[in-house]
Amino acid sequence: MKGKFITFEGTEGSGKTSVIKEVRKYLENLGYDVLVTREPGGIEISERIREILLDKNNQEMDPRTEALLFAAARRQHLIEKILPALKANKIVLCDRFVDSSLVYQGHARNIGIDKVYEINYFAIEEALPDLTIFVDVRPEVGLKRVFSTPNREVNRLDLENLSFHKTIYEGYLSLMKKYDRIKRVNGEQEISLVVKDTIKVIEEII
Numbered sequence: 248m249k250g251k252f253i254t255f256e257g258t259e260g261s262g263k264t265s266v267i268k269e270v271r272k273y274l275e276n277l278g279y280d281v282l283v284t285r286e287p288g289g290i291e292i293s294e295r296i297r298e299i300l301l302d303k304n305n306q307e308m309d310p311r312t313e314a315l316l317f318a319a320a321r322r323q324h325l326i327e328k329i330l331p332a333l334k335a336n337k338i339v340l341c342d343r344f345v346d347s348s349l350v351y352q353g354h355a356r357n358i359g360i361d362k363v364y365e366i367n368y369f370a371i372e373e374a375l376p377d378l379t380i381f382v383d384v385r386p387e388v389g390l391k392r393v394f395s396t397p398n399r400e401v402n403r404l405d406l407e408n409l410s411f412h413k414t415i416y417e418g419y420l421s422l423m424k425k426y427d428r429i430k431r432v433n434g435e436q437e438i439s440l441v442v443k444d445t446i447k448v449i450e451e452i453i
Contacts, residue, residue: 266445344379349367383419
């Protein structure tokens, strides 16, 4: 089996992490070798960059600085962890990837999706996901989850106003029209149904 690169996207509080956890169990029970990772982060260097990016004290961060830091973390993560796993024929499940930058920095920060894509093309070259799952949860619902879940990390991006998060959501809807690899799953269902729908989509490519 050839390795598969599957990414998960969504607004804050969309439940991506919980879905990935259950999808991993399902795939491993079928005998697949699965690697779960996240962005920004996944490896030591990128996790350090993550700390800077999501620190609530860094409110003065410039949008282009933010975009460049995400791309830098992504490059190291890709080279050090994702590509070797794909070469070893693993299924890689990644919590966020390049589409997050296109939406958060390109669309919501008004840098421009094309400009942010250029930055990230330098970082990832041709390494786009085979499939991207968009866990569709409206911003109002997602943020309610974020601030009502015990022990859930609240980061710098969570603290943006509702208008910002609505713009993020609109950006994802726009990307779905642009890229066929992005498939929507209704994330406002019971978690078991979200997982079931996600698995159905994944099975089409594996």
